[in-house]
Structure formats: structure tokens, C-alpha cells
Amino acid sequence: MARIELTHVTKRWGGFYAVDDLSLLIDDNAFVTLLGPSGCGKTTTLRMIAGLETPTTGKIVIDGVTVFDSDAGINIPPNKRRVGFLFQNYALWPNMTVYQNISFGLSNINEAGLSVNENGELIRNPSAGGEARKLTKEEIDKIVARVSAIVKIQPFMDRYPGELSGGQQQRVAIARTLAPGPRVLFMDEPLSNLDAKLRLEMRSELQRLHLSTGSTFVYVTHDQMEAMTLATRICLINNGVLQQYDEPLTVYNRPNNTFIADFVGNPAINFINARGTQQGDGSFSVKILDSYEAKFVPTEKINVAEWYSSAEKEIAEFEAKERPAEKINKDLPFNYPVATVSDTEKEQRELDREDWVIGVRPEFIRISDDGPIEGEIFSAMPTGMETTVRIRVGNYLLTGVVFGGVLYKIGQKIRLSFAGNGAVLFSRVNGRFVCCGRVDIA
Amino acid sequence: MANETYNRVSGFRRTWNRFHTYITKPQNAILLALGIILTVTTLFPMYTIVRDTVRLHPGSIDSQGTALESQTEVMGKTLTTYNWKNLFTAKITTRVGRERVTRSVASIYLWTPLINSVLISIFACFGAILYGGVFAYLVTRTNLKFKKYLSSIFIFPYIMPQWTLAVMWQNLFNSNAVTGGNDGLFVALFNVFMPKWWCEGIFPVSVVLAIHYAPFAYILIGGIFRNMDANLEEAATILDTPRWKTFFRITLPLVKPAILSTVLLVFSSAMGSYPIPHYLKLSTLSTQYVGMSSNRAGQASILAVIMMLFGFLILIVNQRITSGRKNFTTVTGKSGQSSLVNLGAAKYVFSFMFVIFTLFTGIMPIVLFAVETFLPNPGDYSFLTYGIAGHTTTKWWLTAENVTENGMYGQKGILYNSDIWRAFGGTFFVAVCCALLAGTIGTLIGYCVSKNRRSKWASYVNNMAFLPYLMPSLAVGVAFFVFGSGVGIYNTFLLLVLAGTVKYIPFASRSALNSMMQLSGEIEEAAIIQDIPWWKRMTQIIIPIQKTSIISGFLLPFMTCLRELTLFMLLCGQGKIITTMLGYFDEMGLYAFSSGINLILIILILVFNTIVNKLTGASIDSGIGGRS
Incomplete structure (x- = not known):
């Protein structure tokens, strides 16, 4: 159950409102895209949910846990939010091989109730008690094998990111994000650096991935086509202000205003x-x-x-x-x-x-x-x-x-x-x- | 608003939560700690010099002049403006030849040195930019020959100790008839006597400073030439703009920021340089400070304060420039190769000229130092003029026992002289400590500042770390001298390491900040998201990726420390480190010893530079070539 709740979240630098009083409810297992023109605040929103950016005011709840609350002064750091984040430029560590990139995060988990099932899925159940421990080499191998099979990168395990094509790097980044089994997966324009054909292919793979992992996906894009085809719900933002939060077809057929009508559809x-x-x-x-x-x-x-x-x-x-x-x-009327x-x-x-x-x-x-x-x-x-x-x-x-x-x-x-x-x-x-x-x- | 639905918590709890969130980020905690430490280590010594100017010094003119000398109990407590008043208003009578001349104190101790300092700084700037800039243009934008050889030998004068070229100038041009002392090589070989203005004073000091700092200009300006998008020039070429117009209207404005950086850097360095005006006999603020007799200790501190003010001025100008809107140093190119200007036959002429010239500035000093150590007496080039190999000696190297004859003054040869090797050991120790401390702190600052780009505190810490960079070395030295004497750590390695660290942190913080800024924040965020602890992110991701520039950040303080004199000479006795030991041998007239030490020092630095360069790809030039 990973439901994300944003209440009156605002992020501003001086008088510049990057995100302006945003309230949003992202259901468990949803695939929500944050859509809008560049500079509208969608990436900031995503980074705030992930904890990489600190909101100025507001409250964010993930899975029932308040991770940020400006009034209470609560701010759980990103590493404790148990989320996955897929970066636009992949952010692969250039000094590590593909295998090391994927396993680095895993080798670092040290908690109680860890187990890896036959499929190579990491089960984290701290309430099960027992000694805190690290994953063994075999367990890590199993998980890496599973996630690399999902994105089909098994032949490249010993290569360095610099030796991979853009599409392959993207897959490695996905595998690395999936490995620790995050409850929520955040993606920041993950396909924008790929060529048109590959983008189409990866789009359908992301859809399958959403189905197979069952986690909640929040996806930032400025490409309305991507938003339309992938999302269960689209959150349209302009100038930091939420414009519409609806299912793709509703956004398409019944746009809240002329801005949305113009932005969506090609x-x-x-x-x-x-x-x-x-x-x-x-x-x-x-x-x-x-x-x-x-x-x-x-x-x-x-x-x-x-x-x-x-x-x-x-x-x-x-x-x-x-x-x-x-x-x-200023929020000027859309021309x-x-x-x-x-x-x-x-x-x-x-x-x-x-x-x-x-x-x-x-x-x-x-x-x-x-x-x-x-x-x-x-x-x-x-x-x-x-x-x-x-x-x-x-x-x-x-x-x-x-x-x-x-x-x-x-x-x-x-x-x-x-x-x-x-x-x-x-x-x-x-x-x-x-x-x-x-x-x-x- | 829906505030009432929030979980209200107490104000204290909220503040505590916020502070806790702030401080648990390593970059914030480090910044907080370093900010406090740097404020103390940078500002406190400066404060102590300012205070020293209004303090009473036992046995000096301030206590005599204020008639407080006898009252020992007020010595440490009473403050006086006597030193300032006396310096600016008093007159003293001196003897010039047979006449007694009355001159104001200020003109002797302040205005003459100050004007000289400013003049040599300005000339050095012009010279360095002209020489280094032209060279940078030729190397990066034309089809000059022997580029690789030329560009590595061009930075030799900077790598070598400052006084190398000054000493070499003396060895070349001095003559017993004009300057007194030993005859130089020109007299010995060609019987040419150079005029006095050529041998001593403003002219040679400016030239030597310009050659010494030209590598700055070459590295900074060349860096922009190299990274500049060739399309910018090509666009003008396609519009049929004449080459000279392209150069003056497009190329030159783009390198303007680098020129300004060079000006500031050279200006402040030249201002604080001690050895060059010392050897070439010019009265500047720094030589005057050292030459000030001890009964004018308070007034000497005033000179140091004036030098510091220049440092602050330069820092302010630097801030203005780098924060300006027209800051286009980041114009870097995507287009790969630019077409090189064809110099035609002139390329051989230029190349030949530079090869000859760099031979003089880069290779010659080493050879000359080496030769000096084999001369039986200083300046005795008889083996050259008469071609007799027997007129050379190895005694300066190999004398193994205590002898007073042969002009050894009871010193053992260099190879057997334990004092020399102990001083080398001291230098090495200081250099290693400074490099480790300055490199580590600088790297951390670079990292933390790049993580907190918008924060005011981060930019304060960055500026605090940067301040000593533009402070004249001697002023920093004086600050730590006064500070060190005050807290009783004069003549200890602790003081040397402290001063060196503070002065050299900017080398490391600049190169670290530059490289960290280029590293996408996402690289680290990708690790944060996966709950990888801070030290592991540093050691396994950030440092391996940026190892070249981080090593430069350690290397540069190390190299600079090995050959540092100006900063350290006030802080310890002469036998403590090798560069101050040089002064001792010079005073003793044992020039062969100083030449030998210089030779060892230069070779040591060059060998280190080469080893590190080969092993890691980092080099001195990559470290200097950055912006704050």
C-alpha cells in the first residue's frame, strides 16, 4: 500500500513560486504522470516527494507515514523514504560496472527480516524481528539476475556505462532502481534522451513493468503523448499551479481550460x-x-x-x-x-x-x-x-x-x-x- | 487555509526538528564546522596584525615616543595611535653621501616602497598577460611547431621557486664594476657590462615577475581559447569578417574574464613577493617590512595592513567581476576541432624564438645552478673562458669533514651536511601536512559548497576559504607571525603547517568546486535514494569520479609548499626548512650551497610533477586553471 498524499505543498525561492499550493492524492498502484511545459514545477514536485528537495510549506504523506510537514518540522531524508528514482540522464556511476551499479545499493542494506525469494525478489519485513544483517553475495546475485532479466541487460554485466548505448544505459538505470524493491518509483523524464523508436519501445516496457511490479509510479514528462499513453491519471501543472488531475481521456475530452486543451493533443x-x-x-x-x-x-x-x-x-x-x-x-491568462x-x-x-x-x-x-x-x-x-x-x-x-x-x-x-x-x-x-x-x- | 488540520507541535519541537534535519546532512554539518574554523584561522591572525599597529612594543619607538616605556604594567594593555601618527607625520634626518637630508618617515618607509610595489605589480600584470596571452593564442589557435614541448616548458618558471629567475638574472648580468660582488656570465664570457638599471630595481623585478607569472596567463587564457566554441569564430568567418576584426570583436572579449582573473592573481602575488625584489634590490612593501628595524615593529605591521587592504580590494573586484552578468567563461564548445590559423613561414620563426626564450627561462636556471656548484669560487667561470676542466671542484658536494679552509666555513658538503638534510626533512614534513590538510579541507569545501549553491552561509565559507588566495603572501605570513608570537608557537612546525594550510586551501577548494559543479547532482542523489551512507558515497562514487582534480588539489599545495619562502620566512628560524636555509647560505656567501639546494629543490618538484602526472593525469596546470 503506497499511497501518496500532498497537502498544500508550496515551494518558492523568494517570490518565485515553483510549486504553488499543490494538493494531490496518488492512489496505490497508480501510474500518475506530472505533465506540463518545461519549467512548470513538475520536476520540483517529484523531487519534493522523493525528498531531494525541501518544500517551503505543506505536508507530504507516503504510505501513511508523514515524510514532510513544515508545521511539525518533520523532514524524513530521501534515503529513509524507501523510494526509487529514475533520473533523466540516468545518473549511472561511471566508475562502476553494470553489475556494481545494480548491486551497490543492495550491498548496503543492513536490517532485520531480510529474505530473497525464489524469483529473486527482495522481501523486507523488519517487523519479523531477528538480527539485522546484510545480504549475502548469493542473494545479491539472485536479485541482480532477476532485475537484469526484466530489462534484458544480462550480456552487459561487466561493461562500464560509458561502453553502453543510451537505451542500454536506460535499462541499467531501471534495473538499479528496481533492485531494492521500492514501494514507489519516481521517474523524471526517463525517456527524453532516447531516440523516437527506442522511446516507443521503452514506453511499452514501462507499462509492462508497472503491471509486473505493482508499485506506484509517478512519472514526469513534458511529452503529452507519453502522458496520455502511459498514465492512469494525468496531473497537469502550469506555472506551479495544478490545472487538472484526471484520467487521460477526461483531460483530452474535457480540458479544464484553454491551456490544457492546447497542451494536450497532437x-x-x-x-x-x-x-x-x-x-x-x-x-x-x-x-x-x-x-x-x-x-x-x-x-x-x-x-x-x-x-x-x-x-x-x-x-x-x-x-x-x-x-x-x-x-x-504571475498567473497570466493563457493566450x-x-x-x-x-x-x-x-x-x-x-x-x-x-x-x-x-x-x-x-x-x-x-x-x-x-x-x-x-x-x-x-x-x-x-x-x-x-x-x-x-x-x-x-x-x-x-x-x-x-x-x-x-x-x-x-x-x-x-x-x-x-x-x-x-x-x-x-x-x-x-x-x-x-x-x-x-x-x-x- | 487548512492549517488547523495539521498536527500542531510546539515551537521548540519544530525548531529542533528543523535543526536536526539541517545538521544530519553531512554537507551542512561540515560547512558549519569549517565555517567556524576558517573564520578563526583566517580572520583572527588578520585581527592580530591590525591590533599590533596600536599596541605598545617594549623597546621600540612607540613606547619611547609615548614615554610609557618604564611603566611595564601598561605594556600589554594601553593602546596607542603613536605608530600611525609617527609614520605619517614624523621626519627623520639621514645621511646621503656627505649631506644630511631631512625626509619624512612616510616617504622612506611607506610611499617609496608602496609606489614601487604598485608599479612592479602593474608591470608584472602587463608583462605576464602579454607574454602568456600571446603564447596561449599561438599554442591553442595556430599551427605553431613544438607545441607539446613548448607548453610544458613554459610553465617551468612557475613551478620553480620564485627567486630562481632573480638569481639567474644576477648570475647572468651582474658585474663587479657595476653592481659589486661577483662577475656574472655575461662579463665572463663576452665582457659585456650591463647598466645598473638593467641589473637592479624596477625593470628586472618586473621582468622576472612577469616571466614567473606568465604561466598563470597561459593556463587561464589558454583554457578559454581551448574550450571556446569554434563556431563562434566560424560564424564570423562565414559572414566574411576580416580575421583581425574577428579577433578583436569576438575572441578577445571572450577571454576578457580570464585576463581579469590573471590580472587580479598576478597583482596580488607580485605585491606580496619577497625574494625577487630582495635579490634584485628594490624597496617594496614586502622587503621594507622585513628590512624595518625592530624598533619600528608597530609600523611594520602598518605596512602589512596596507598590503592586506590591497588583498581585500582585489577580492572585492574579483567578486564584482565573477558575479557580473557578462560572465561568459562557461561558453564551452560542442564543436570539436577549430581550424588553426596558418602562420606560414612565421611558424618556424615564432617557434624558434620561443624555444630559445624558454631555454633561458626553463632549462638555463637548472644548468646554471648545477654549474655553480662546481665552480671553485662564486662567479669563477675560468673553466669556460680558458677551457680548463681542472678549474672545477666537487668540494661543495663531497666534503665529508669539518674544514674551515677552501671557503667552506666549517660546513660539510651538501651530500654530507646534516643541517641541510634536516631542513629538507622539515620542508617535506610541512609540505606533506599542508597538502593533506589543505587538500582535504579544500575538497570538502568544494563538495559542500556545490551541494548548497543557493545558501548564503556556503558562499560565506567559500569566500573565507578563498580570501587568503588573493592576500599577498607576505601579509599572510606577517599575520601568522604576529599571531604565532602572541600564542607562543613561533618557530614550530605547527605554525608553519597552520599558515600553509590556510594559504593553500583555495588551491584545493577551487579545483574541487569547479569539478564538483560539473558533476551532476543526480549522480549522488541516485545513491542517496538507495540509502547509501555518506562516507561510502564519497569514497566509492564522488572521489573516484573526480580523482584527477582532487589529486590536483593535494598536489598543488604540496608543490607550492616545497618552494615557499615568502610565507614561511617570518615564521621560523633559518634552519627549520630548506627555503629559509637558502637565505642563511646566501648571507654566509656560500652561493654554491644555495645553488645546490635550489637545484635539488627544482629537480624534486619536476620529478614529483612528472610522476603524479603520469600516474593520475593530474597536473599543476589543471589545478591553476580554474575559477572561483
Whole structure:
């Protein structure tokens, strides 16, 4: 049972808030990814949980044990937290062979209730009592044999890290981390130094590893694809502030705000500015793409007035938060990109409650002869499995994905429509998620 | 906030918990301890000199002038500004030739030496940077010939004792007619009499200092030339920038930080140098301090204080520079080989010039020292001029009994002279102790500071350890002299080791800090996570990985200690260590003995350097080439 609980954790250097009041609950056996752009505080968060960094305030509990509490002055050092940590650059000890790298930590364990079972798994049960002892050479050999078999590095045991390829070094690092049987495994962008093909391979191996070890994985990445494919839950952070903590598909389909909608998904979501009001039937009559009258039909009931009042209350609460130092890395509203052919002048008016932005994922843009919107192919990038097209509508550009090897000519006139119930409506005033729904063009 | 859900604990308990967490990290505990120790060992001796300037010294002018001499009970207690007042305002009458001239005390004891000190420091900086910088450029950026030979022989003058070149200058240019004393080689061989300004005073002192410290410039500037990303220059070349413009607008600004470091280092070292102005007869702050008669002891301390102030000034300037935004020494290249400038036929000219010149500065002193020990009388080069091999002698080496004839003054030959070997033993002992202590402490500081980069205390400890580096050696020597006399450990190995350790810690801490900064913190964190204890992380991971630079950190204090005179000469009697013994033989006129000792010392240092270099890859030059 390794459940990790973060309560109001903040890490700041002077007025710079690396992590700003983060509360998070990571379930036992979960595979949680901390996702966000570089410099958002995700690595700091991970290092704080592992104990390599000391939070400024807050409380961290691992497996029921409070490992950090600023109020009580508790700070259990990382070596006593019994966690595993996989570093971005592997941090293999260059002066030791692969075998020594893996066994070094094991040769050092000295406690009561140690045993190694037939599979080569280290069992640590200090409550069993008995004399504190070290592992024997045979026991260490057994464990090393097991973990090196998992990552398939048995042929390299006598080599030095410098004599291994990047992928092999990565495997050694994993084996070294697994050897003492940690309850929790922290990984800091472990795949970012590998080439694309190897990364894909290691990704699937990590997934298998998670299944076979049954430990809790916390994984830092800036690669949204990695987060989507691996995680049971994604924790999205921006500027030190938690943006969303949900299952991958929820994050993808119902992003909390325009930042998340833009960050998750490749090719990126299309943002379409819209202006209009909610009608009696709950739908929104809006004008989009300069010349189209459209209707946004929500999939769930939504009352705009109520929604605004609750959103504003949350924002006010966030801003009213007491801070010992003013946050110099301010939380600015996310400036979502609207793709256009040529630069247009920014609208100079104040936004109000009738301003919306509709997010349409590329897979919901359908090219068909009976589509209501007229467009022209701006560029087409076929990969064989699918083709990513950019379509020009007036001065705007929309990105779509068409499955199969369809060939388009650049400049070719097409017609398109928005398919399905996957469109997302955000308020332009605060960038927050309002509802999901369908876009009908009149 | 949800604070009330927290487990509230008492304030004391919380503070204790925090302190416990802090102190259980080895790097914090070590920093705390070292910070306190270094504060005492560095600042306390300095404080004692400052206090010495306002203290009453029995039998000296301050006690006479204040008429407190007879009152023995106030001696240790009363403070007086007499020494300061007298130094700056009093006049004394001296005899110049037949006339009696009245001059102010300050001009004799303070202004003249001070101006000389500053002048030789400035000239030495210029000379060292010009000579070392040009050499660095030629070696790293052009297709000069014999690079390997040249670059190793170029640093010889730094490895050798300071006075080597000064003595060699004397042996070359002195003449009985101009300077008095023995005729030098130029007179003996070519009958050329060099003018007085060439033989003594500011000119030769500046030249010798410049040659001695040029290796600093070569190592620091060359280090940047070598690591500089060649793309920076190539980018300019592609834009069709003329070569000279590339050099002045791109290359030179990039080495500016190294030039500044060299300036500071050479300036403070030149300022505190004693042997060179001593041999070449120039009155500087350091020679004046030593030459001050004992009844002006308090005023001598004022000179030391002034030297210390220069040290502080340099430290402040150094801080300004290294913390500036335009600090681009870290511009290191990913692109491998840069194209070398083709010197054409000039490469042979340059190479030939440097080979000849380094022969004079690197090989010649050794040969000359060796030859000196076989001359029957100092300066008697008759075996060369007349070509008679019989005009040489081995008596200086091999005399095994106590004889007073043959100009031996009752000394046994070098090989049989137990005093000399005891002094060598003393030097060796001090050097080993200093190297072990300074190397260990410096390495620990480098490690701890790199672990606590943001901490103010860490940077304080680092600065405290660094301070003696930019302090003129003599000022540090004086500080420990006053301190040592005060606590009654004058003329003990303890005092020598203490002074040496404090002065040499920066060598080790700099090279350790540099290398530790390059070591990713994750390397150690990977071990922390696995609950590997601190000493095991150090001995099995950190030290093996960084062994080259750590060994440099031990090697450099050792080498420097072997040939140190300025720092130690005030701290012990003449027979204690070999470098002070040299002064004794010089005073006795037994120049063959000092030449022999110099020869042994130089060869010893070179042999050590080579052995360590071959065994571990560490070398003196890799140790100097760093930044704080």
C-alpha cells in the first residue's frame, strides 16, 4: 500500500513560486504522470516527494507515514523514504560496472527480516524481528539476475556505462532502481534522451513493468503523448499551479481550460473565436469564422449565469489566497493560439460574457462535399496511416486529420463540417471550460 | 487555509526538528564546522596584525615616543595611535653621501616602497598577460611547431621557486664594476657590462615577475581559447569578417574574464613577493617590512595592513567581476576541432624564438645552478673562458669533514651536511601536512559548497576559504607571525603547517568546486535514494569520479609548499626548512650551497610533477586553471 498524499505543498525561492499550493492524492498502484511545459514545477514536485528537495510549506504523506510537514518540522531524508528514482540522464556511476551499479545499493542494506525469494525478489519485513544483517553475495546475485532479466541487460554485466548505448544505459538505470524493491518509483523524464523508436519501445516496457511490479509510479514528462499513453491519471501543472488531475481521456475530452486543451493533443486543437448568447433551448447562437452563423448544442444542461458566478467565485478564492511573498511569476491568462493565414490586428475591445471560444479537435473536422463551410487545402501532410491537412477558411486555418492515404492538392477547394459531440466551449473571459457539445452550422 | 488540520507541535519541537534535519546532512554539518574554523584561522591572525599597529612594543619607538616605556604594567594593555601618527607625520634626518637630508618617515618607509610595489605589480600584470596571452593564442589557435614541448616548458618558471629567475638574472648580468660582488656570465664570457638599471630595481623585478607569472596567463587564457566554441569564430568567418576584426570583436572579449582573473592573481602575488625584489634590490612593501628595524615593529605591521587592504580590494573586484552578468567563461564548445590559423613561414620563426626564450627561462636556471656548484669560487667561470676542466671542484658536494679552509666555513658538503638534510626533512614534513590538510579541507569545501549553491552561509565559507588566495603572501605570513608570537608557537612546525594550510586551501577548494559543479547532482542523489551512507558515497562514487582534480588539489599545495619562502620566512628560524636555509647560505656567501639546494629543490618538484602526472593525469596546470 503506497499511497501518496500532498497537502498544500508550496515551494518558492523568494517570490518565485515553483510549486504553488499543490494538493494531490496518488492512489496505490497508480501510474500518475506530472505533465506540463518545461519549467512548470513538475520536476520540483517529484523531487519534493522523493525528498531531494525541501518544500517551503505543506505536508507530504507516503504510505501513511508523514515524510514532510513544515508545521511539525518533520523532514524524513530521501534515503529513509524507501523510494526509487529514475533520473533523466540516468545518473549511472561511471566508475562502476553494470553489475556494481545494480548491486551497490543492495550491498548496503543492513536490517532485520531480510529474505530473497525464489524469483529473486527482495522481501523486507523488519517487523519479523531477528538480527539485522546484510545480504549475502548469493542473494545479491539472485536479485541482480532477476532485475537484469526484466530489462534484458544480462550480456552487459561487466561493461562500464560509458561502453553502453543510451537505451542500454536506460535499462541499467531501471534495473538499479528496481533492485531494492521500492514501494514507489519516481521517474523524471526517463525517456527524453532516447531516440523516437527506442522511446516507443521503452514506453511499452514501462507499462509492462508497472503491471509486473505493482508499485506506484509517478512519472514526469513534458511529452503529452507519453502522458496520455502511459498514465492512469494525468496531473497537469502550469506555472506551479495544478490545472487538472484526471484520467487521460477526461483531460483530452474535457480540458479544464484553454491551456490544457492546447497542451494536450497532437496535432493541436483548433480554437475558433465565437460571439453570441445562450438561447432558451440551452444552445448557443454564435457567429464564427467571421461569416458563419453557428449553433453550439451542449451535451449537458448548462446555465451560463450560474456557471459564471461559480467560476468567478473560484477565481476570487484563488486570488485571495494568502501568500507570504508576492508571486513574481504571475498567473497570466493563457493566450490561446488562433491560426490565421496572415497576421490580423488584435481586437481592441473589452471581452464580455458573450465571448466564447470553441475548441474542435482535428479528428472532428470532416471533409465532405456536403459540408456547410467552404475551404481550401493550405497544406497536406500524409503519413500513410493518416493525413494531416490544414484548411484555409477565409483568413483562418483549421487543422484536420483524415484517416487513410488520401491525397489532396494544395489549393484544392473542399467543403467541411464539424462532426460529433466532441467540441468544447470555453469562456473567453476566463479561459475556463463551459461544456462539451456539437457545432451546427446554419 | 487548512492549517488547523495539521498536527500542531510546539515551537521548540519544530525548531529542533528543523535543526536536526539541517545538521544530519553531512554537507551542512561540515560547512558549519569549517565555517567556524576558517573564520578563526583566517580572520583572527588578520585581527592580530591590525591590533599590533596600536599596541605598545617594549623597546621600540612607540613606547619611547609615548614615554610609557618604564611603566611595564601598561605594556600589554594601553593602546596607542603613536605608530600611525609617527609614520605619517614624523621626519627623520639621514645621511646621503656627505649631506644630511631631512625626509619624512612616510616617504622612506611607506610611499617609496608602496609606489614601487604598485608599479612592479602593474608591470608584472602587463608583462605576464602579454607574454602568456600571446603564447596561449599561438599554442591553442595556430599551427605553431613544438607545441607539446613548448607548453610544458613554459610553465617551468612557475613551478620553480620564485627567486630562481632573480638569481639567474644576477648570475647572468651582474658585474663587479657595476653592481659589486661577483662577475656574472655575461662579463665572463663576452665582457659585456650591463647598466645598473638593467641589473637592479624596477625593470628586472618586473621582468622576472612577469616571466614567473606568465604561466598563470597561459593556463587561464589558454583554457578559454581551448574550450571556446569554434563556431563562434566560424560564424564570423562565414559572414566574411576580416580575421583581425574577428579577433578583436569576438575572441578577445571572450577571454576578457580570464585576463581579469590573471590580472587580479598576478597583482596580488607580485605585491606580496619577497625574494625577487630582495635579490634584485628594490624597496617594496614586502622587503621594507622585513628590512624595518625592530624598533619600528608597530609600523611594520602598518605596512602589512596596507598590503592586506590591497588583498581585500582585489577580492572585492574579483567578486564584482565573477558575479557580473557578462560572465561568459562557461561558453564551452560542442564543436570539436577549430581550424588553426596558418602562420606560414612565421611558424618556424615564432617557434624558434620561443624555444630559445624558454631555454633561458626553463632549462638555463637548472644548468646554471648545477654549474655553480662546481665552480671553485662564486662567479669563477675560468673553466669556460680558458677551457680548463681542472678549474672545477666537487668540494661543495663531497666534503665529508669539518674544514674551515677552501671557503667552506666549517660546513660539510651538501651530500654530507646534516643541517641541510634536516631542513629538507622539515620542508617535506610541512609540505606533506599542508597538502593533506589543505587538500582535504579544500575538497570538502568544494563538495559542500556545490551541494548548497543557493545558501548564503556556503558562499560565506567559500569566500573565507578563498580570501587568503588573493592576500599577498607576505601579509599572510606577517599575520601568522604576529599571531604565532602572541600564542607562543613561533618557530614550530605547527605554525608553519597552520599558515600553509590556510594559504593553500583555495588551491584545493577551487579545483574541487569547479569539478564538483560539473558533476551532476543526480549522480549522488541516485545513491542517496538507495540509502547509501555518506562516507561510502564519497569514497566509492564522488572521489573516484573526480580523482584527477582532487589529486590536483593535494598536489598543488604540496608543490607550492616545497618552494615557499615568502610565507614561511617570518615564521621560523633559518634552519627549520630548506627555503629559509637558502637565505642563511646566501648571507654566509656560500652561493654554491644555495645553488645546490635550489637545484635539488627544482629537480624534486619536476620529478614529483612528472610522476603524479603520469600516474593520475593530474597536473599543476589543471589545478591553476580554474575559477572561483
